[in-house]
Amino acid sequence: MKSTKGGLLILYALLIIIPVLSIFFTTFKTPAEMYKNVLGIPENISPENYTSLVANESMGTYFTNSVTVTICSVILTLFLSSLIAFSITRLGKTIGNGFFILFLLGMMVPAQVNMIPLYQLMVELGLTNSLAGLIIVNTAVTMPVGVFILTGFMKSLPSSLFEASSIDGASNWKMYTKIAIPLSLPSLAATAIFLFVMHWNDLLYPLLLITDDQYKTLPLALLDFQGEYMTNYPMLFTGVILASAPMVIAYLFLQRYFIAGMTAGSVKG
Structure with a gap:
């Protein structure tokens, strides 16, 4: 019973964490790179999106x-x-x-x-x-x-x-x-x-x-x-x-x- 509850909690955590991580990684991509690799880790991590947004x-x-x-x-x-x-x-x-x-x-x-x-x-x-x-x-x-x-x-x-x-x-x-x-x-x-x-x-x-x-x-x-x-x-x-x-x-x-x-x-x- 405890193992079932633990498994469900892990599954629930993954359902939340995976989309959040995907959004976070996308913030370091260019639009072209995002469409090329939607869910993957960015090849070159650059804070350009953050700096341009903060500078606005x-x-x-x-x-x-x-x-x-x-x-x-x-x-x-x-x-x-x-x-x-x-x-x-x-x-x-x-x-x-x-x-x-x-x-x-x-x-x-x-x-x-x-x-x-x-x-x-x-x-x-x-x-x-x-x-x-x-x-x-x-x-x-x-x-x-x-x-x-x-x-x-x-x-x-x-x-x-x-x-x-x-x-x-x-x-x-x-x-x-x-x-x-x-x-x-x-x-x-x-x-x-x-x-x-x-x-x-x-x-x-x-x-x-x-x-x-x-x-x-x-x-x-x-x-x-x-x-x-x-x-x-x-x-x-x-x-x-x-x-x-x-x-x-x-x-x-x-x-x-x-x-x-x-x-x-x-x-x-």
Whole structure:
């Protein structure tokens, strides 16, 4: 039984590692060499694709836009989601569960269904071709996910803590800032990583709302390497590797918080 599980895990790992290695090796090839030897190791390893991409001033602008949109969206989503999650746990079962279900319904609606009315709304508000518009949309779209994760954790917090602080005269805001948030840090860290990946990789909303080059994000900018008749795959894959690097680095540094946050609240003491 153990050998079967081990074999399946090895097979699963190979299914992930082989395509990643293939993409990585392609970044050191020219388009001609790639079409000649798609899956093979490059004959001459040259960082030319990386140096030319890093030297491109526009890529610096796209990277800055992605960082700005992602960080602002994550912070705003975490703040609002934690406030809502705390409120849901304090409103009582009937009213709290009612609001919780509303946010669950928001997770069930496909993003593509809202594209036309969302675009019309952003045009009327004058928020197309702006980073502020992207931040607002990202926050609104991912807030149900944040509420779902954080509510599940905050419900596991001992109610006696809030009752005792309420008797001592603490306001709801003080209970939120002094009790709920400090105890929810592992769950907030896990949610932050999850939201970071969603916002950083988002292509739909930049594609919908951004047409001006100065406001493009990295995922949208990578489409420039894809032509109507020919695609520069080595340069495209180089952009994908560079765009993925911040996520990998963030996960390596925060993985213990991610694991702790995902398991926190699963077992009540």
